[in-house]
Amino acid sequence: MDNANTKRGRLKVYLGYAAGVGKTYQMLADAHELVRKGIDVVVGYLEPHGRKDTIAQSQGLELVPRCKMEYRGSVFEEMDMPAILARRPEVCVVDELPHTNVPGCRHLKRWENVLELLEAGIDVMTTMNIQHLESLNDQVWNMTGVRVRETIPDWVMKQADEVVMVDLTPRALLNRLERGVVYPPDKAQHALQNFFKESTLVALREIAMRQTAHEVEIRHVVLPEPVREAPDSAPETASQDLPAPAPAPLNDRILLYVTEHPSTAMLIRRGRRVADYLQAECLAVFVHSEPEFGSLPPDKREAVERHLTFARNLHIETRVLQGEDITRTLLDFARLHSITQMFIVRPQYSPWEGFLGRNPIHRIVRHARDMQLTIVAERHADNRA
Amino acid sequence: MPSDLDRRPDPTLLLKVIEAQDEQLQHERLKVFLGYASGVGKSFRMLDEGRRRRARGQDVVIGATQEGICGELLQLAQTLEIIPLKKIGDGEAMDVEAILRRHPQVCLVDGVAYSNPPGSKNPHRWQDVEDLLAAGIVVITSLNLQHIEELRADVERITGKQVTATVPSRFLYGANEIVIVDVPPELLLERAGQASGDPSHRDNTPRLSELRELALLLAAEVVDKQLEEYLHAHGISQLWGTQERILVCLTPGANAQAMMASGRRNADRFHGELFSVYVRSEHLSEKDEALLREQLERARQIGAQTEVLDGDDPIETLMDFARSHRITQIFAGHSSRDHWWDRFLGGPLDRLIRAAEGIDVRIFPH
Numbered sequence: 001m002d003n004a005n006t007k008r009g010r011l012k013v014y015l016g017y018a019a020g021v022g023k024t025y026q027m028l029a030d031a032h033e034l035v036r037k038g039i040d041v042v043v044g045y046l047e048p049h050g051r052k053d054t055i056a057q058s059q060g061l062e063l064v065p066r067c068k069m070e071y072r073g074s075v076f077e078e079m080d081m082p083a084i085l086a087r088r089p090e091v092c093v094v095d096e097l098p099h100t101n102v103p104g105c106r107h108l109k110r111w112e113n114v115l116e117l118l119e120a121g122i123d124v125m126t127t128m129n130i131q132h133l134e135s136l137n138d139q140v141w142n143m144t145g146v147r148v149r150e151t152i153p154d155w156v157m158k159q160a161d162e163v164v165m166v167d168l169t170p171r172a173l174l175n176r177l178e179r180g181v182v183y184p185p186d187k188a189q190h191a192l193q194n195f196f197k198e199s200t201l202v203a204l205r206e207i208a209m210r211q212t213a214h215e216v217e218i219r220h221v222v223l224p225e226p227v228r229e230a231p232d233s234a235p236e237t238a239s240q241d242l243p244a245p246a247p248a249p250l251n252d253r254i255l256l257y258v259t260e261h262p263s264t265a266m267l268i269r270r271g272r273r274v275a276d277y278l279q280a281e282c283l284a285v286f287v288h289s290e291p292e293f294g295s296l297p298p299d300k301r302e303a304v305e306r307h308l309t310f311a312r313n314l315h316i317e318t319r320v321l322q323g324e325d326i327t328r329t330l331l332d333f334a335r336l337h338s339i340t341q342m343f344i345v346r347p348q349y350s351p352w353e354g355f356l357g358r359n360p361i362h363r364i365v366r367h368a369r370d371m372q373l374t375i376v377a378e379r380h381a382d383n384r385a
Numbered sequence: 386m387p388s389d390l391d392r393r394p395d396p397t398l399l400l401k402v403i404e405a406q407d408e409q410l411q412h413e414r415l416k417v418f419l420g421y422a423s424g425v426g427k428s429f430r431m432l433d434e435g436r437r438r439r440a441r442g443q444d445v446v447i448g449a450t451q452e453g454i455c456g457e458l459l460q461l462a463q464t465l466e467i468i469p470l471k472k473i474g475d476g477e478a479m480d481v482e483a484i485l486r487r488h489p490q491v492c493l494v495d496g497v498a499y500s501n502p503p504g505s506k507n508p509h510r511w512q513d514v515e516d517l518l519a520a521g522i523v524v525i526t527s528l529n530l531q532h533i534e535e536l537r538a539d540v541e542r543i544t545g546k547q548v549t550a551t552v553p554s555r556f557l558y559g560a561n562e563i564v565i566v567d568v569p570p571e572l573l574l575e576r577a578g579q580a581s582g583d584p585s586h587r588d589n590t591p592r593l594s595e596l597r598e599l600a601l602l603l604a605a606e607v608v609d610k611q612l613e614e615y616l617h618a619h620g621i622s623q624l625w626g627t628q629e630r631i632l633v634c635l636t637p638g639a640n641a642q643a644m645m646a647s648g649r650r651n652a653d654r655f656h657g658e659l660f661s662v663y664v665r666s667e668h669l670s671e672k673d674e675a676l677l678r679e680q681l682e683r684a685r686q687i688g689a690q691t692e693v694l695d696g697d698d699p700i701e702t703l704m705d706f707a708r709s710h711r712i713t714q715i716f717a718g719h720s721s722r723d724h725w726w727d728r729f730l731g732g733p734l735d736r737l738i739r740a741a742e743g744i745d746v747r748i749f750p751h
Contacts, residue, residue, distance in 0.1 A: 206608040213601035220594030
């Protein structure tokens, strides 16, 4: 292969806040503009959902036929990677980035297909909605009551060279929905009940605007250098029995304290998001006092492993530490690594007493004299009737 | 799929759609297409919307277009009825009287930041628009970020150019619909005829990106206000965290300087809002309160929205404030000294963490 000499392709993401705002339409319009300029564009995958305008807009563009995949007796159509790679266009249009491929495809996720096309030097134009961004998953669940399963890790979004917001007012979108432009009537009714509530649309739209602003900022806007913050602890209150802290780094360094607690996934998402905005480094740490990791009870071990894998999938470095005194081990590690902020899961409360005994949070609070501690909110699905 | 496309419209359904449209027009007032520079396609979007509304049976006219439009824009404009500008002295202004006489359902007004020539009824075109709105005409307009009065200083800093014609931001906040027209700067420069190898291309990209970010954030602000109104009107008290809002709680002994510096930086990075409060209570000595007052004043100076809260129960008082201001992060201080605030287990901080449902609590040691 000539991979060594090929320049990586450029990725452009059309970001929307709901189905039907016109992402695919806008992307196809831009594809036509490229073709007019003499650029070799193919459509690798298109999902027009039977929308008249979108179908009309795709006319005149070269389409690479989908391949058929059989799975459990049904036939599914997916993008034909070998055919696209053999065709080697300059630009490939790939609709719906968060799509999960049918088992048997070379990749589990469509975004992995897209990364492969980029590696092969092909530019990609693609579409996605804000609710598919991994770090927003809990917030979206909280707003809509829907746990979005097909997510895009934030680092994949970061690979994009350009993110463009495709905007439409929620009222215009609801009009389209009522006119049957977006979905056939039966599906439209279902959609109106969760994502397509006006309040939800307004909120998702605001988040999409802010996210796009952030994407513009991290790519193109020169930010002022971080300034050293005033020290957190006054010298007279520094504890004597602890090792001296390393000098405060200019940028934040965030430690995510991983446990078997089910809210840890929430903690990891939130930590990832805050770290991205603060341009901070981020580390996920689990501490146990067993002789070795394998001696942990199986259910606890599985939960922790799941959380650590999740963190790694979001490109967060992970560590497993062993020590008699869990809090001490955690804090010593944090000091050694110049951690400025530690994220911990909200403790469990029982109605008749303070913290449940096993949660070491109060010890952490008492001993973390030289770093900030963030107790991450637990978000719940919104139960509006 | 073909059966879906070829389906003939059901006449009763069609009637319902038209009725719904009329009903909707009743609630509509002003719609603004916002862009961060000229050439992003605001005028096109506005005219295209006019065309589509006409096709759906609405009575649409053009009240004003930009000077010297041509090509695609002109073609699009010519598909609609145009009410010509009125000559006033040496200049021209939108003919508000003619539009009011014609009284369409929808009027398209481009170049809303234009100033009218001396002798016109209103000095500015945006004021003409307000006259049309007052008469119950729906106005669709386009606006360039650079013309917003309150952003003038920012825009001049970024572009180095003086802005003359301006529109107050309340005009934008008064719109019930705002649409951001977003295009990457590269495409914009290309359309303006700058090849990507051109040195001025490189110079202009960061500047345009900064304007683009500003436009997106402004649109988000407008939408956030709409969301707040909507949630309020529907009695929804959910914390959705669409925007980060940080509340720094000042307490005696806390390292106010570190908390405020961090709060400011976090709020800036998230383009969020910063609040700072202390709770006046019987627990506070006179000396402590004097200090907190001073710290609150410094918080105000770095742009925090400040307030002194009154309440018998400090935690409840804080949480009431946090909920009504849709706070997403609370910053609080903590030390192991035996101060009323600092006893952790069962103490106020413990209670705060417990009460702060849906809100991150960040503890600053001191």
